[in-house]
Structures are given as structure tokens and as C-alpha cells.
Amino acid sequence: MEPIHMVDLIGQHAAIENELNAAMQRVVQTGAFVKGPEVKAFSEELQAYTGSRFVIPCGNGTDALQIALMALGIGPGDEVITTGFTFISTVEVVALLGATPILVDVHADTFNIQAEQVAAAITSRTKAIVPVHLFGQMADMDALISISEKSGIPIIEDNAQAISARWYGAEGKRENAPQSGTLGLMGTTSFFPSKNLGCMGDGGAIMTNDETIARKLQQIANHGMSKRYHHDIVGLNSRLDGLQAAILRVKLQHLDAYCLSRQHAAARYDALLEDIPGLQIPVRDVRSSHVFHQYTLQVDPVRRDALVEHMKSHGIPTGVYYPVPGHRQTAFASYGFNLDAHPISDALAARVISLPMHTELNESQQVIVCTALIKFVLQ
């Protein structure tokens, strides 16, 4: 039996090998390894795809978040409201800039930030709100935008996991529904290989419709430089390289098909698992599309770790995203977060398990995954 992978990039790339090789050869022959025409073309193509007026490529998704915060001048004394039920980067960059992360809890069904708690956490020091579109489904942008408009505090969407998701809103309007990352003042994303649009190394980007912010982002990502060797502000060296851009140009053309593959795989998991007692399949928010960066179940917390081991013993990989929420991370101990203030994040950290999810996953593999899973859950 062929092994089942959490993510199958080798299979994904094999299907487009000729396109990828031609793209990489183009870069080798032109010698534009950092910046250059491929990076420019990719930025323009991603602008067209997402509908964002500006796309600023950078080194990775963590830098994208940091650069976005820097563009707002965020530093010591400032507060940024976000969630701790996320990958570490979202909170880490706030700490790196000397600002204070203010963590609020998430919804038990969608895993996404609770807008009411965001509103309640706003103070005179709040400088940004950073929702994360976790696992491929968007946070409550209607409520967050309304909070942002009332308070004047900008939103930076951490869109590392949900590129190409769409916000339908309460009316469920599918036509011209805006894409994730384009509703806030800025949206950041990551092209880490395992993300829904992944390159073959590190990469990231920031999106915005605001021209002044776009110029600032560009400048910060490039050593704070306005004119060659004239540095107006302290910036960083964060750039996408030519090979990654060329690879991303190829893969962007397949992104819609990749999303469909993930959605079909999710629907097959749903059908196999929805009637099994003791399993909570992913809850869909009808106001957002779901691009299934992860397919994440909730199970009995007492048996979750044993389930991981059981799956492993059947040769099936699973993931726990995320076992330790931000308010419990040792790195953030100095903030003295109230450990009792995030009961849902704490509960989810003990309950979640993500199944293999990728563009190459087929039904027979999913039957194997679910058979092993159901056997354990029902025993």
C-alpha cells in the first residue's frame, strides 16, 4: 500500500513537473535570482487573482505580519488584539516589536476569534486587530469590520491558511464575494511549502488596497530604502526570490483546482464521519467559503493523544494544531496572561486532531484513514 501523507507535495509537483521545470529554467537562464521580472509578474498575477490593488512580496508569512505591524508604526506601549489559538507567528511578531499582545478567545465551532471579545478588549492603546482565518475558513469579518469602523482601529488579516477563501457575508452573496486578505487594511499570507499556495522554500506577501500603506510596506521590506542607498526608516531585508516567484506563478494557475480538490476531500471525510458519535466534524460558517488548509476534528480530550498513537500505529499521520495556545506559551510568560480567560482555546487544544488533507488525497486513502479512526472511536 502506498503511504498516506499529511501533505503530498511530491505528488502535487509530479503532476505539473514540466511547467515547474520550464519556470525554474527561465530563472536560471535570466539570472534574476532576487527580485526581478518573475517576482514582479507574480505580484501582478496575485493582484489580479485576489482583487487586491497592491501585493508586496516578502520573505515569509511571519515577516509579512511583522512588516504590516511596522507599517502602522506599532511598538512599545501599543497593544495588538489577536487570538492565541494560532501558529506562534501571529503573536510572536507583536512581542518582537516590543508591543503587547492582547489575546482573546475563539469560537468553539469555527476555531476563529470572537468578535465580541475583540470589542471588549479595545483600549486607548489598541493599534491593530489581527484575526486569523484558521484552517481555511474566515473569521467573522462582518463583525470585525464593524468594530474597526467604529473604533478606527485597523484590521490586519493573518491569511496564511486561507488564501483564495471568500467572504459571502450574512446574505450569502457569492458573486464578486471578496477574497480573504483583502477586507482588512492589510492581509498577510505565507507561501511555506505546505500552505494552500506553497513554493519550494520560504515566501510571503502582504496585500492592501491603500496606496500609502503599500509604499510603506515596500519600503520596510527593503531596508527602509526610498532611493538606492537612501534609508529613511529602519526596515528589514525580506524578499521573495526569483525561483520561488516562478514556481508560484505556475502554482497560482492551479490554485482554484487545488482548492476544489481539498473541498472534495473534505466532503468525502464528512460523509464518512458525520454520523459517528464522539466525533465533531469541521463546522462550516455559511458566510465564508472553506478552503480546508486543515480538516480538523474534535474528539474526546481524554482519548485524543491515544487516538494519535492509534493512527500512527496504522501508518496514518495526523496533526495537532495547536496543542499549546498562546496564553500558555513559555515565551510569553512575561505578559502574565490570565490563564483562566481562554477556556475555549484550552478545550480545543486538548480536543483537536487534523487528518491528512492535501490536493492528491483520494477516496481509497480516506476510507483507510476513516476506518482506522472509527474503529478507535467506537471501541
Ligand SMILES: *Cc1c(COP(=O)(O)O)cnc(C)c1O
Ligand atoms: C504559517 C503561518 C504563519 C507564518 O508563515 P511562515 O511563512 O511560516 O513564516 C503565520 N500565521 C499562520 C496562521 C500560519 O499558519
